Amino acid sequence: MxxxxxxxxxxxxxxxxxxxxxxxxxxxxxxxxxxxxxxxxxxxxxxxxxxxxxxxxxxxxxxxxxxxxxxxxxDSSSPREGFNPYLFSAIVVLAKQGRDGLFKRLQEIKTAENLRAFAEAQHVPVEKSVKRVDDIRKAIVAAAEQRLADRKAAAS
Known part of the structure; x- marks a missing residue:
């Protein structure tokens, strides 16, 4: 086995x-x-x-x-096709490379739909009202920071 x-x-x-x-x-x-x-x-x-x-x-x-x-x-019209939302861990990148490192990695994801799929897969909530790609990236970073802070608080 x-x-x-x-x-x-x-x-x-x-x-x-x-x-x-x-x-x-x-x-x-x-x-x-x-x-x-x-x-x-x-x-x-x-x-x-x-x-x-x-x-x-x-x-x-x-x-x-x-x-x-x-x-x-x-030719698929769906930008999520072929996109892997588990390519990297937002929490790990944030912990090891900081806020700027995570934002830089998020720059690799070009579409809002893929960013939302990434946020959903990584369990970092982004409000539906956020529409612009850069705003979604900022929201992902903020949610990941909050999730990491919650983890640290629970561990202490």
Whole structure:
């Protein structure tokens, strides 16, 4: 049992679900991708033993279908596609690099929707009334500071 691999929400988990869905069902690529994304959002973490290759596609899928799926993934209008809100921990970056370090890391996230997804995943609340990207970043930093202060207070 020690040969398992732990997967967290993100590209690896989505690829795992996508490969199994394509191998075990006859769904088209768009439906398989929607199902893989929904499963990735529903699962926090998992331990797997049978890890298919990242882009495993069964022989029955024609190359044109694979190409159209790849094109539709890149043309997706949803900015959250491909975004990993667990890429780094806001609390750890704040504790190790300070307020400026966290703000600098948040600069890597370009859209408001992705920033909100990051805040939700990191359990740092941001008011819905905050609309501007820079204001959302500031709200994330402030909420992370409050969460870190709460942790320190509880530990003392």
């Amino acid at each position: 020690s040969n398992g691999r732990q997967l967290w929400p993100g590209d690896a988990m989505r690829s795992f679900f996508r490969a199994h869905i394509r191998r075990e069902t006859s769904l088209d690529d768009a439906a398989a991708e929607r199902l893989a994304t929904a499963l990735t959002k529903a699962v926090n973490r998992m331990l797997v033993w049978d890890m298919p290759s990242i882009d495993e596609v069964p022989e029955k899928a024609p190359a044109s279908r694979r190409a159209s799926a790849t094109q539709s993934e890149s």
